Every structure is written in C-alpha cells, then in structure tokens.
Amino acid sequence: MMWVAVVAGVGLGLLLAALAARYNLWRPARSLRIPRILMYHSIRPMETATGRGEGIVTTPTQFAAQIDWLARHGARFVTVSQMAAATDRDHMVAVTFDDGYADNYRQAWPILQRYGAPATIYLAPEMSGIDPLTPAMIREMAAGGIEFGAHTLTHVHLPSTDNAVAEREIRQSRTAVQALTGQDCLSFAYPYGKLADRHVDMVRQAGFTTAVTTKKRILPWADVDPLRLPRLSMLGQMNRFEFWLTITRGRYRV
Template sequence: MTAGWLVVVWGFVGIIALLALAARYNVWRWPKPLGWPRILMYHRIQPAAANRLRGEGITATTTQFEAHLNWLAAHGARFVTVSELMAAENPAHMVAITFDDGYADNFSHAWPILKKFSAPATIYLAPDMPDIERLSPEMIAEMSAAGIEFGAHTMTHIHLPSNNDTRALAEIQASKAAVESLTGRPCMSFAYPYGKYSDKHVAMVAAAGFSTAVTTKKKILPRRKFDPLCLPRLSMVGQMNGFEFWLTITRGRYRV
C-alpha cells in the first residue's frame, strides 16, 4: 500500500473514531466558561480501597473526591454552600458541593477532604430515611458548627409525585423542622428526592419557607438567570474517570 493510501486509510479510521467518541460522549457540546457557577451532586464517599463500590452510581471513592476538589481548586473554584451561592452578588467561579440523603460517611470520609480544601458543603438530610447508616445528631452538630450547611430532603425520602398532596406537604414541612432541630439553625434549602417533582411541589417547597431547592437536572447554571427553587446540579458518580469528570464540569454531563 502506498503512502498516499495509508494517509487516506488512517484518516478514515480517525474520522470513525471521532464519530464514535462523539456518539458516546459530549465532547461536541460547547464548553461553558469555568467562571460560571456550578452545583455538584454527591451521595456517598467511601475509601479508595473499596473498589467494588465503584459499581454503585451514588458512591464515589475518597481518591476520586479529593481529585475532583484538587482539580477545581487548581482552576480557581471558590467553594461555597448553596445558600451562599444564591446570596452572592458575584457568583463567578463559585462551586457548591452537595450531598444527598445524609450518609454517615459524609462525616467520616468526605469531611476530612472538605476541610483539607477549606471547602464548605450542603448536605440534604432525610432524617428518617430507612436502610442507610445516617449521620448521627452529634456528627450533624459538629459539622454544622464548622460551617457545613444542612438542607432538607423530606423525612423518609419519598417519591413526591407518587404521594398525595397532604403527605407530600407534610414530609416537606416536617423535614425542615427536623433539620432545624438537629442544627439549631434555619434550614433554607431543599432537595427533591430522586429529582422528581412538579410545579405543585415547587409551590409546597416555597410555602414551607425554603429559599432554594436543588434538582437532579444535569446542567451548568446559566450565567444570568436561574430559578432558585429548581437549581440544576452536576452528577458526580462513582463510575466516572478523569476524562468524564472534565466533560461533566465543562459540558454539564459526560454521556450523550
């Protein structure tokens, strides 16, 4: 085969490879400036040695979590809570780290890394969520005193659209009261369980007295206007590698 034909063949192979990459990943999306604010969503943080946990989408390893914060800090991130982000006159480069549910490992494994980067976070508690090892009242009190913000996530992590309005509102209101009792501070932020809600649930959250609420919509906050009761977040899952993390931070999600 001549050199000319080799160039053609390898060019064709390269095009196919690029198309395959674009079909799987969001490399073709226009990257958003790093100066735009972002809200990151985590759930569990477990030791890096527990590699089997990488198969669980809601679990990131301590190695991953520290690498994420290190990359963000190196690129000028200003770590804040969700309430601080929403109150800021200039949210440029602000990154709010959030955790859903209130797992005990947020204290044992995530918090030491947060302290290393002087990074606050917002943890959304479902105080009576079954079948998980939850943060204890003592852990919550210690973290709250150190600047961690605690939000509400309903009492039992119910799927709001599947429940009647009376129970949905009761779960929203009760979770706010429970979090305030645990921390001794106002609870101003809410997270919709499973990211599922409708307009009436947004109205319930507002009526309960929350000023912000986060969703599971995978999107970078727009530069100017965003609804404080329907805030998007970037999902940080255990399966992602460094390239996929970079795509998520710059494009909003890594998969097409």
C-alpha cells in the same frame, strides 16, 4: 502508502465519530466563571479493580482529586445558600450531598476541611436503608460550616405521593433538620429529582429559599429558578476525563 494514509484517516474518523457519539465533546464548553452545583451521595472506599466508585458511590481518592482539580482551577467553594445570597458568583462551586450518609462525615469532610471548602448536605432524617449521620456528627459539621438542607423526612417520591403527605414530608423535614442543627434550614432537595409545580409551591410555602434538582445544566444564576436549581451529577464510575467533561459541559455522555 497512499492507501495506508487513507485507511488511517478513515480509522481516525471512525474513532472520533465513536467518541462524539459516546461523549459530549461536541457541546461548547461553559466558562468556569459560571457557578456550578455538584451532586454527590456516598463517599467511601470500593473494593474494585479500577479503584473507582459505582453509581452514587464516589471513592475518597476520586473525591479528593475532583476537589483538588476545582481548587486549582479557581473554584470558590460555597454552600447553596451562600451562592444564593451572593452578589458576585464568579467561579463559585457548591458541593452538595444527598440523603445524609455517615461517610460524608468520615470520608468527605476531612477532604473538604483540607481545602477550606464548605458544602451542603441534604438530610432525609427518617430515611431507611443507609448508614446515616448521627446527631453528634451533624452538630459538629454544622458548627464547622457545613449547611444542612432538607430532603423530605423519608425520601419520598413526591409525584406519586398524596398532596397532604407530600406537604407534611416537606414541612416536617425542615423542622427536623432545624432541630438537629440548631440552625435555620433554607435549602431543599427534591428526592430522585422528581417534582411537579405543586411541589415547588409547597417548598416555597414551607419557608425554603432554594431547592435543587437533578437537571444537568450549567446556567448563569440569572437564568435559573432558585427553587429549581440544576446540579451536575458526580457519578462514581466517572474517570478524570469524564469528570472534566461534566464540569465543562454539564454531563459527559450524550
């Protein structure tokens, strides 16, 4: 019996070690009072055995469950610009979407409306290879409380782009988004999360007051640069445990 207990203990220890190696359980949980910015892309059904999304695709079922979890745990949903302008950011959560997929209107927005949750969508108005939001969808969502930010015109990789082209992509994307929404465009998202100091300067000079990255961190607002804001990646392959780890630790994998 003693050997059975020893073997069981060793087995449990190995299991815990394996979990610690794969997941960020060892990281201290961050208070839900600290504001968080979440990053999504496409929200659409997937024909998979698990019913989960893949990569940047999150299913409507996953998305609804995640928004519901946040709402039940006291989230105050805001846009990125609302978060920046607030004096009390306790429990604030900004839901963001990159690129401007039409399924943000068809699939995500009804779920957000159910919870009275605004969001921020970063448009790359001339991006190819996606089914984009139409001008009519954008106007309707903007009138309904969705903030539209800019994501360059064509989703260009800024660090490998000539400075003159990069500056033009940043400035003209703001102008294009404002023309589509009829509203001011104050927030920017760096494509691929890639940037250099010169791009931060370009974003500032273009008139943006906030900009988001893909850095996976949970930090008090006083500790972040408004033009280099971290976001938590909401990947479609995440299960509910991995989502919880991401929300509480910043990322679910080591």
